[in-house]
Amino acid sequence: MDPSSHRNPETEWFQDSHALVSLPLAPSVRSKLQIAGFRSTRDFIRIAKNSASVLARESGLTLEEANDALKAARHGGEGAALKGARSAAEVLEDERRRPRTVTCCEALDDVLGGGIGSGEITEFCGCPGVGKTQMCTQVCVSASTPEAFGGTDGEAVYVDTEGSFMAERAMDVASALVEHLRRMEACESDSERRTEMKAALEGYTAEKILSGIHLFRCHEVTELLAVLETLGEFIAEHPRVRLVVIDSVAFHFRQDFQDMALRTTILSKMTNRLMSIATSRDVAVVTVNQVTVKPQQDGPARLVPALGESYAHACTTRVILSWENDERVAFVTKSPRLPQAKAKYTITAGGIRDVRRRRPRDE
Amino acid sequence: MGADATVTASTARDDGVVDVSANRAIADGTADDARGRTRVEIERALRWGVDMGDFLCGCEKETGKGGWDKGCWGGGRGDGGGARRRALREACVAETLANAVNGTSIERGLSMLEILPTGCDAIDGLLGGGLRQGEVIEIVGPSASGKTQVCLSAAASFAALGHRVVYVDTGGGFSATRIKQFHRGFLTEDADEGEVARNLRQTLDLIAVHRCHDVFSLLHLLSQLAEEASEDDNNPDRATMGLLVIDSLSSLLSPLLTKAHHQGYTIMATVAATLRGLATTRKTAALYTNHTVSAGQDALADDHGSNLKPALGARWTSVPHRRIRFAKIPGTVWFSASVAYGVTTKPARYRIGSNNIHGETER
Amino acid sequence: MSAAKLPLDRLRVDLDLAAKLESRGCRTVEDALHRAPLDVVELADCSHARAREFLLDVARAVAPTPTTARNVLERTSLRLRTGVATLDDALGGGMRVGSLTEIVGKAGAGKTQLCLGACACAAASASDGGADGGVIYIDAERKFSGERLIEIARGKFATLRADETAARALARRVQVITPMSLSDLVKRLDALEEAIIDHKVRLVIIDSVAHLARGEFGRERVVQRQSALGAAAATLKRHAEKHGLAVLAVNQVTTRIGSAARHASDETGAGEGVGAEESSGITAALGTKWAHCVNTRIALEVRDDRRSIKIVKSPIAPLTSFDYTIGAHGIECATKP
Known part of the structure; x- marks a missing residue:
């Protein structure tokens, strides 16, 4: 032997x-x-x-x-x-160089490590009214930022299960971004970069940004599952897609499923599908979750993300949006590479932005 | 002395312990050094029946070598501590074999050598030194309890010690940046930067990252790894495979846990058998994570009274050799780890730092 | 018919597999997609590759067709006015077509008055300054009054004061229905589709959802109540989007009696802005799940003598509030914010 x-x-x-x-x-x-x-x-x-x-x-x-x-x-x-293995050295290079989709709030982008990354699932959860749909709209618009400005220069897919997507709002956010990029180009001192930026801004309008946001409106969970099955195909046909947003996962799953075990199985099938799309098509996936009230033995009831403990493991990065003393706060509770951290953000006419310290309210 | 060392080295190899850089170490001259100086210590250890794992972790303390960090690192001196350690180990093997009188003591001697640290001293303490090659270990815990962090730390540690690591990532949690941070944390602060960079490059090259989203591609990968075992024997220059990480195995397997059909359970049993077989065949440690789901009545009884149970539950209990339970201690930044069955030891507390995971009694 | 209930053999799929699945009890799209992938393999006795192909074909048949945000922009800039000028301005013109707007407030705050005002604005003819459409008024609390409607309409549209026939025509455009419960409402809505199209309904008012929900489900059956609410919200939104109408729903408030109440029922609370942090402990009824379904939430707050309208949740409007009074002609805003 x-x-x-x-x-x-x-x-x-x-x-x-x-x-x-x-x-x-x-x-x-x-x-x-x-x-x-x-x-x-x-x-x-x-x-x-x-x-x-x-x-x-x-x-x-x-x-x-x-x-x-x-x-x-x-x-x-x-x-x-199977793409085959990559060595950690290659992954490190990627993590350094690959552009991320920004939320346009610098504080939040910092705690997210530069923005929302591709090849992983980032989840935003929070109460109604705290700004989840606003966040989704903002990142869909930011996904179109040209490479000359450090963006991903891509299109976005928005899967809308609640009917909360508002095209006029997206228009406002897109116009604000175009304005902002034009100002950046005007202030750029390096002439080479400036020519690049100018070229990139050619034809870059709010309408063009909105033409690059693909909307799927799902009225029930079966439609949502169907969209997820065909999403890989859709992205193959639209290779410029760099971001997929599901707003929201919880809406249908909370009401249409009585059998909890089945719900867990379907949710994990859905997550695997999303993860597979994120990896194979190299897109960023953002999911939106709701919150539910969980009574505690000691102390007041807490708001916890919906869909249970088994779903908590589905996302790679989890951000909880909440209110603290009249301010909106984003709390990164789960991340493979970053410590837990909070960031304050606000919602302006132009989208998600940092809280300005001088003005008490920026709304 | 040189000739002696060469003879012993090749004898060790014939008897089946593959140590790739033995030749290099001997050529460097560091092996002689190691052999000579530690012969006394080895004899002492064997006489006292000390676990080699402890010995190797403790020897630096005894010799009082500056620059040796916890976990057998020689990086502080910038002299290629990895090579030194390999030489040390090779010397130990040779010593064991020279003194062995029967098969059992060979087995015992050899098996005592193959413990490698995870890089977190609290966890290593729980495990009796670290992960033993050939062993299957499960980490189970709720979301954001540090499972991925410990996997990354173990990968960094094994690769830094010169072993190949295969990291199967199902949830997008692998972060090369984090590996780099852990790697830096293993070395002392005054380590030479050039040496650190060189070592980091080697470390990163030894980690192969696979993205798997369904159980069949995992099984395919495992069978490929099993086949590679024979290649290793023919290719002595190649680093041996030391660690297989699957993060997280439960998310791949839980879609199979449907009540209705048996095939799911059969596939799970196949995965279990393949994993154990692979660990034994390739003498590699296998570390995987299991997430938690809400329990009904059959909750895990742990300190914090949460009602969670492992996703891979009752049928999976006998698969790993050891199982470690992680939990977050609410209201603090600390986590607790405890061994789920076997010898009941006091749970260890640890927290996740910016470049290491350190236990409570951190220096 | 909803996509979920479509039978598999009517789709462009591998009919062999469809037949096999049907014999094993898996007949509709829902049966096929709501399953773990391994189940399909077992039921149909086919390879995984074939099962995946099959599911993909099924999905292709029922997945909604995508459109771009730009197309949507061109279609849905429509608004329906509530009749309260300051509120309409803040909301960008009024209630958004295709979405669910909610009014929350204590008894006597003026919710029904606001509804009647919106009703008047929707039903008034274009020449008078209205939206010239039909209105479905779902009157669960029996608070609808035709006379009050005309009184308010006359207050808002000067031309109606003299013209008796126009006022009556307006009233005729409002159809009042009184369902017994939430499930009754959903059924009736489905049946009303023809009427919606015939009468060019632009606005559906539900006064009030809380009454309907509480009537059907008591305090004990919270889970069923929540899922019925969710289903009702989905149906309402589907009709709203399909037919281009706005939905205005009235909700009540409940008092939070400290933490005891929170332990008792699972989801009373977390309606932010409506006294979520206030010591008075008032919050919107029907829980967080309903709150998530609603697109816009307007709160009518009464504190001592002061009444204020507050926009608590809106995708486009900033969270402002302004004072109002209830006059002969409905809700009137005293000052600009």
Whole structure:
């Protein structure tokens, strides 16, 4: 026995006998294969020499089923799209260079590490009226910021489940952003950067920004699930999309599902789908959640994010928006790379902005 | 002395312990140094039956070497502490084998060597030194309790010690910036910046990040890793794989937990068996996270009376060798970690800092 | 018919799989999409790849078609006035078409008066200065008064004071219905679609939602009440968007009797702005879930002798407040803010 490999013959047998289960096959196909004596993918190679017709003959499958089985063995399910590993060094480069979508409130962008990042799910939750839809509108508009200004220069997808998206408001926010960028260009001292900025601002109007915001209006949870299934396809057809906003996840899930176990399963399927889109299409995903009142044994009832403990793990970064003494505060409670931190923000006619210290109210 | 060292080194390799940089260390001359100086200590340790893990963590304290940080780091002296440590370990192996009288003591000797720290001393204390290679450890805890942070710290620690790390990220929580911060935290403040940068590059290159969104691509990846085991034997220059991290395994598996069908459970059992088999075959530690969901009656009884239970619940209890439960201590920035079964030890308290995770009695 | 209930065999999908699923009890779109992916594989006995293809086909058939914000902008700049000039100005012209506006206040604050004012503005003909549309007035509390409506209308539109026939025509455009409960309301709305189109209804007023909800579900059945509210809100919004009408809903207030009340029921509270932090402990009824459904919330506050209208939640308006009185002609604003 080769000591260097430390192979345990028991483990090996156990692994191989289950190897067929690890393939995404149809149950009847799997049982036919097992009856025919196939134990693992090695047997496909050994017995069937990787040929579909031989496999079909040996196991009693149809040619099509045999083809499916071989394909599954080769790629391992959805892993066909597996991008393969990246080294941490490459990831570090990405984290440094890749532009993030800003909220236009500097304090909040700071606690978010520069803004909302791609390849992850950022969740905003809060009471009604605290500004979740405003935040979504703002980031949809900011997603269009040209690269010359450090933006992601992209389009956005807004999945609206509550009917809260207001096109006029988006117009106001977009006009304010265009104004702001024009002012930045005018104040730029470096002539090279200035020419870049000028070129980028060519044709960059509020209408153009709004043409780049794709709205899906879902009136019920089935429509929401359908949109999520087809979103990958949509983004493939619209490769300029850099941001996906779901406003809100909680609305339908809280009322349309009585069976909690099913709700949890569907929510996790939805999250996996979103995570997969975020990674494979390299977009930022923003989800909006509501809050619910949770009675505590000690002390007053607390507001906690809705959809339960099992959903709390779905997002990569979680920001709770709330009111504190008449001011709006964003609290980053969960983040893989940043400590918990608070930031004050306000909502102006032009969108989400920092709180100015001089003026007591900026609304 | 040189010839002696070479002979012993190659004997060690023939007996199955693959230590890649033994040759390099010997060429550097540091191995001789290590062997000579620590022979006495090794003998003492073996005589007293001290756990090698403790020994290696404690030896710096005994020799009073300046610049050795907790967790066997030699970075402070800027002399490639990793190589020194590998040489030290190689010397220990050689010593064990030279003094061994039967298979059990070889096993015991070898198994005592393969404990590597996670980088958080409180957790390492709970684990008796760190993660043992070949062991499957589960971290279970509510959202934002530090699970991902500990995974990142362990990845950084193992890679910095020269082992390859495979990091499977399902939730977008991997952050290379954070790895860099942890890495810096392992070394003392006065470490030479150039050396730190070089070491960081090596560390980052050793971590491979995979994004997985469904269980079949995970199984595919695990089987690929199992196949690579044979490659390792043929390629001595390549660093051995030391750690597999899956963050989070429960989010991949919980969609399978539907009540209706058996196939879900079968797939879960396959994952469990493959994971354990892989850990043993490749002598790597496997660390994965399990999130929590709200329980009905069967809540985890912990100090804070929260009614949560692990997502991968009853059927999964026997899969990991050890299970650590994390919890946030409300009202503070501290977290508590405790081993869920086995020897009941006092729970450890830790907090997450900007470049390390440190325990309560931090220096 | 809602997308969820469409049968699978009517869609452009793999009919073999659809047949297999139907034999296992999975008939409609809802049955297919509301499942874990593994379930479909098991039920239909197909490979995962085929199951994914199938679900994708189903989704393509029922997913709503996207539009751009720019298109929406061109379509929905419409507003319906409430009749209170300062309030309309603050709201950017009035109540937004396609959304749910809520009025909250204590008894006697003037909620019904405000509703009647909005009703008058919507029903008055264009030549008189109104929106020239029909109104559906859902009168759960039996507070509607045709005479008061005409009185208010005359106050707002000078031309109606003399013209008797115009005033009566206005009243005829208002259809009053009295449902027994929330579920009754939802059913009736679905049935009213034809009438909505025929009479060019522009405004639906519900006076009051709290009354309907409380009548049907007592204090114990909070969970069912919440889900019925959510369903009602979704139906209302769907009609509002489809037919281009505005929905005005009246809500009551409840008093928060300290933390005891919070433990008793799960969701009484967190209506911010309406005394959420005040010592008087008043808050909007119907809980947080309903609060999330509402797009705009206007509070009528009465403190001592002073009455003020406060915009508490609005996607576009800043949170302002201004004083008002109730006069012969409905709500009148005393001063500009």
